[in-house]
Amino acid sequence: MYSAHDVPVDSGLLYFIVYAVAGSLVVLWLTVAVTAWVSRRVASGVGALLVLANGATALAMLFATEYGSVVFPMQWGVLIALPAIAGALAVTLLFRGAKR
DSSP: OOGGGTOOOOHHHHHHHHHHHHHHHHHHHHHHHHHHHHOHHHHHHHHHHHHHHHHHHHHHHHHOEETTEESSOHHHHHHHHHHHHHHHHHHHHHHHHHHO
């Protein structure tokens, strides 16, 4: 999409962004997992915030456009959304367990 507008771009930068986002999400979800061992209430709150952040990242990757073209392939956005879906389920279970 960039060649039509005579904009030089390094494809490595695009992959760096994707890997940086995926790596930071892995670290944050591991933080939620460790927090769950310590306190279910704190983990449910932190997990809910991370579900929102993960979902926002997925939406950004699904709908980001530049020069009228989609920046990221749809599969990448869907793959980033999968942890948010699983996290939402886990947070729901944590909230149910914290109320008992």
